[in-house]
Amino acid sequence: MQLRKLLGELLATSGELPNHPALEAEVKGLTTNSLAVQPGDVFIGMPGTRVDGGDFWQSAIAAGAIAAVVSPQAAEKAKSDPAFQSENPPLVIPSSDMAQTCAQLATTFYHSPAQKLKMIGVTGTNGKTTTTHLIEYLLERSGKSSALLGTLYTRWKGFQQTALHTTPFPVELQHQLKSAIDVGCDFAVMEVSSHALAQGRTLGCEFEVAVFTNLTQDHLDFHRDMDDYFAAKALLFDSGYLKGKAIVNLDDAYGKKLVEKLNPKSVWTYSTQEKADLCTSNLQYESDGVSGTLHTPMGDAAFKSPLIGQFNLANLLAAVGAALHSGLELSAIVEALPGFSGVPGRMEQVQIKPDQDISVIVDYAHTPDSLENMLKASRPFISGQMICVFGCGGDRDRTKRPKMGNIAATLADQVIVTSDNPRTEDPEQILKDVVAGIPDTVNPTVIADRAVAIKTAIMQAKPGDGVLIAGKGHEDYQILGTEKIHFDDREQARAALSDRY
Numbered sequence: 266m267q268l269r270k271l272l273g274e275l276l277a278t279s280g281e282l283p284n285h286p287a288l289e290a291e292v293k294g295l296t297t298n299s300l301a302v303q304p305g306d307v308f309i310g311m312p313g314t315r316v317d318g319g320d321f322w323q324s325a326i327a328a329g330a331i332a333a334v335v336s337p338q339a340a341e342k343a344k345s346d347p348a349f350q351s352e353n354p355p356l357v358i359p360s361s362d363m364a365q366t367c368a369q370l371a372t373t374f375y376h377s378p379a380q381k382l383k384m385i386g387v388t389g390t391n392g393k394t395t396t397t398h399l400i401e402y403l404l405e406r407s408g409k410s411s412a413l414l415g416t417l418y419t420r421w422k423g424f425q426q427t428a429l430h431t432t433p434f435p436v437e438l439q440h441q442l443k444s445a446i447d448v449g450c451d452f453a454v455m456e457v458s459s460h461a462l463a464q465g466r467t468l469g470c471e472f473e474v475a476v477f478t479n480l481t482q483d484h485l486d487f488h489r490d491m492d493d494y495f496a497a498k499a500l501l502f503d504s505g506y507l508k509g510k511a512i513v514n515l516d517d518a519y520g521k522k523l524v525e526k527l528n529p530k531s532v533w534t535y536s537t538q539e540k541a542d543l544c545t546s547n548l549q550y551e552s553d554g555v556s557g558t559l560h561t562p563m564g565d566a567a568f569k570s571p572l573i574g575q576f577n578l579a580n581l582l583a584a585v586g587a588a589l590h591s592g593l594e595l596s597a598i599v600e601a602l603p604g605f606s607g608v609p610g611r612m613e614q615v616q617i618k619p620d621q622d623i624s625v626i627v628d629y630a631h632t633p634d635s636l637e638n639m640l641k642a643s644r645p646f647i648s649g650q651m652i653c654v655f656g657c658g659g660d661r662d663r664t665k666r667p668k669m670g671n672i673a674a675t676l677a678d679q680v681i682v683t684s685d686n687p688r689t690e691d692p693e694q695i696l697k698d699v700v701a702g703i704p705d706t707v708n709p710t711v712i713a714d715r716a717v718a719i720k721t722a723i724m725q726a727k728p729g730d731g732v733l734i735a736g737k738g739h740e741d742y743q744i745l746g747t748e749k750i751h752f753d754d755r756e757q758a759r760a761a762l763s764d765r766y
């Protein structure tokens with residue numbers, strides 16, 4: 266694509282000379298990282314929390330970028346550079362809205378892929394990964410091909426890549442959507458994080474379905490308060506993004522609030538507790554899952570699912586709603602449901618032999634609400650004591666730590682507080698923050714080394730006990746300082762189980 270065409274209106278508003286020779290050049294690619302520039306690329310210098318990427322325009326141009334699009338501040342600074350007095354001045358274009366511009370350039374460069382896909386977005390504090398996987402599964406089982414973008418990976422038939430972010434930044438996002446179209450996908454199911462909505466990562470995408478799972482405390486390091494966090498999540502339901510159906514959890518207070526703001530015709534509600542567009546009756550929770558009757562806008566049907574816990578029933582209702590709105594038959598959906606047993610690292614059982622005398626569950630609960638849910642969901646299936654091993658991530662919301670400590674102490678019988686991903690914080694301080702929420706009547710064990718903590722729990726468990734390892738789920742790493750080492754709760758649990766037997 267020619268640079269002049271890519272820039273479009275930005276060129277008119279930026280005051281740049283319309284006759285710069287670079288404008289006729291062919292754009293080879295886009296990048297927001299000056300260190301990754303390839304000859305022929307356009308560099309988009311994003312203002313960040315640490316630096317203004319636009320300040321790296323010079324090294325981007327030196328690496329072969331044909332133009333740099335930067336903030337007005339970076340452009341102003343750049344103008345004093347002697348290079349602008351030369352015969353061939355660089356092309357540095359200011360934009361007063363870099364988030365919008367970045368998404369716009371990426372969308373134009375990749376030919377608006379989201380318009381050619383049926384897009385399904387899932388937002389909420391918890392349940393996004395589980396719900397998107399279930400929607401992907403139901404679509405695939407009905408013969409529709411779908412891309413999945415989320416915390417674990419980006420994938421479609423024959424392709425899987427580990428994800429760096431739950432929701433990719435615009436250049437990567439639009440590139441992935443374009444690649445999904447190229448291999449014949451009709452749908453894209455994606456987790457849309459509040460960070461992404463606040464930063465405009467998904468601008469340029471229109472959604473046929475948007476799901477709101479819930480809103481509970483997390484990310485208060487990034488969002489000012491819960492209202493600010495809710496406002497970010499609610500953006501997905503604005504008319505600029507949502508063109509079809511909102512599927513909203515009525516059991517959640519913020520879900521109720523969201524429903525009040527939306528046009529009732531464009532909403533399907535779901536609930537595990539009360540009457541809603543999608544709800545259930547005759548429920549039976551067993552150790553091997555849940556069964557009952559599904560009530561939907563397309564009729565009722567008996568169902569059975571191996572998913573454990575009430576929260577997963579909520580995820581199931583959301584996914585069924587998304588599948589129905591996408592044109593799947595209810596009969597095909599209920600026929601497929603027994604075949605979906607969950608997502609890696611979510612309520613994942615670790616079992617090394619059939620007659621294992623303790624249960625070991627690895628789960629990704631890393632917020633107060635999810636920890637509470639997973640402990641409550643596990644209780645009915647554990648005849649002995651529940652031993653909860655968990656910690657909290659460093660450089661993230663600190664206010665959730667004592668709350669999680671309190672929940673673990675209240676709902677488990679034994680608590681082992683350990684490190685999650687300490688990142689650049691002092692691990693001992695994080696442990697203290699968690700322990701601060703544990704009542705004096707409870708005596709937690711504190712073991713900073715996560716491998717030792719897991720082993721201790723598994724060795725001391727008595728027959729019938731359950732060891733519940735929360736916080737890291739599918740993660741196969743631990744971040745200590747700025748270093749990422751290999752670490753997998755499931756591997757550690759398996760090794761400890763081998764030592765036990």
Ligand SMILES: CC(=O)N[C@H]1[C@@H](OP(=O)(O)OP(=O)(O)OC[C@H]2O[C@@H](n3ccc(=O)[nH]c3=O)[C@H](O)[C@@H]2O)O[C@H](CO)[C@@H](O)[C@@H]1O[C@H](C)C(=O)N[C@@H](C)C(=O)N[C@H](CCC(=O)O)C(=O)O
Binds near residue numbers: 297310313319460
């Ligand atoms: C808060 C946030 O979103 N941070 C993201 C942001 O980092 P930053 O603001 O610190 O960036 P910065 O270092 O100031 O750099 C600004 C710009 O200059 C560029 N730069 C910088 C240096 C240089 O030499 N050259 C250059 O071009 C960078 O590429 C960047 O575009 O831009 C980086 C590059 O794109 C991201 O990797 C980084 O995500 C960090 C790793 C992160 O932890 N994000 C988390 C909080 C996140 O996004 N989480 C959500 C939700 C998770 C969930 O609940 O599921 C997600 O969607 O993943």
Ligand SMILES: Nc1ncnc2c1ncn2[C@@H]1O[C@H](COP(=O)(O)OP(=O)(O)OP(=O)(O)O)[C@@H](O)[C@H]1O
Binds near residue numbers: 416577610635
């Ligand atoms: N609907 C739900 N409501 C509350 N808790 C849930 C729900 N679904 C899952 N959980 C709990 O939250 C944890 C994370 O679930 P999941 O990975 O599906 O959520 P997510 O929204 O993708 O999280 P993240 O934002 O960290 O990627 C699970 O391990 C489980 O403990």
Ligand SMILES: N[C@H](CCC[C@H](N)C(=O)O)C(=O)O
Binds near residue numbers: 431658685686736740
């Ligand atoms: N998406 C979440 C993941 C947290 C996982 C937990 N293991 C941690 O590192 O805090 C976040 O960025 O807050």
Ligand SMILES: [Mg+2]
Binds near residue numbers: 456
């Ligand atoms: Mg996720």
